[in-house]
Amino acid sequence: MSSEPITVTEQSVRAALVGYPHRVEDRPDLRPASVTITLTGSADTANSVLITRRAPKLRAHSGQWALPGGRCDDGETVVEAALRELAEELGIQLDESAVLGRLDDYPTRSGYLMSPVVLWAGDVGQRGPRPLRPRRAEVAAVYGIPLEQLDVEPNLLSIPESDAPVIQIPLMGRFLHAPTAAVLYQFREVVLHGRATSVAHFEQPVFAWR
Structure with missing residues (x-):
C-alpha cells in the first residue's frame, strides 16, 4: 500500500479511461446491472472511493461490502442505471457530465452482468x-476509502469449486472479495497505474455465488 496520499483529478481519471478500451460482454443469459466507482475529493481533501455495507435484512448479499449500484430497469442504459442507483442508495444526485468512463463488464456467479x-x-x-x-x-x-488503501496487491486463492483464482483485496482490517474486489483492482490498475489489466478470469468466493 502507498504510504503517501494518492490524489487524482477529474481530468486525469477521464484521460486514463478514455485510453482504456473497456470490454462489453454479450451475455443475454445474465441480468444487466450497474455499479459505480464514485470518486470524492476537493482541493482541500484527498480522493476517496465510496463503498457501502449492505443492510443486514436485504434478501440477497446482506451485510456484504459493495459498490453502490443495482440492476438496470427495462429500457435503461448502464449509465442511467448507475446514476439512478447512486441517487437512490446514497442520495447523491449527479448527471451524465459526472461520468468519467467505464471499466470491463464482469459476469457474476449470482446471475448479473455487472457494468462498472x-x-x-x-x-x-x-x-x-x-x-x-x-437509504437505510x-x-x-x-x-470513503482513500485511494492509497486501494493501491495494494491482491491475494489470489485456490478453491476446489473452480479452476480460476479467487481475488481478495485487504481492506480495513479484513478482506474485500469479488466481484467488488475485481472491479476495484481493475480501477487501481487502469487509473492509478495506467496498466490495461483484465479481471474477467478472477473468481468469486462460493458465498457470493447465490
Missing part, C-alpha cells in the same frame, strides 16, 4: 455541497 461506471462526485459529506443520505433499508454504512 466511474463517476466524479467531488466534495461529498455531511457539510459538503453533496451531503450523503444513505439498503445501506447499513458508507465509507
Whole structure:
C-alpha cells in the first residue's frame, strides 16, 4: 500500500479511461446491472472511493461490502442505471457530465452482468455541497476509502469449486472479495497505474455465488 496520499483529478481519471478500451460482454443469459466507482475529493481533501455495507435484512448479499449500484430497469442504459442507483442508495444526485468512463463488464456467479461506471462526485459529506443520505433499508454504512488503501496487491486463492483464482483485496482490517474486489483492482490498475489489466478470469468466493 502507498504510504503517501494518492490524489487524482477529474481530468486525469477521464484521460486514463478514455485510453482504456473497456470490454462489453454479450451475455443475454445474465441480468444487466450497474455499479459505480464514485470518486470524492476537493482541493482541500484527498480522493476517496465510496463503498457501502449492505443492510443486514436485504434478501440477497446482506451485510456484504459493495459498490453502490443495482440492476438496470427495462429500457435503461448502464449509465442511467448507475446514476439512478447512486441517487437512490446514497442520495447523491449527479448527471451524465459526472461520468468519467467505464471499466470491463464482469459476469457474476449470482446471475448479473455487472457494468462498472466511474463517476466524479467531488466534495461529498455531511457539510459538503453533496451531503450523503444513505437509504437505510439498503445501506447499513458508507465509507470513503482513500485511494492509497486501494493501491495494494491482491491475494489470489485456490478453491476446489473452480479452476480460476479467487481475488481478495485487504481492506480495513479484513478482506474485500469479488466481484467488488475485481472491479476495484481493475480501477487501481487502469487509473492509478495506467496498466490495461483484465479481471474477467478472477473468481468469486462460493458465498457470493447465490
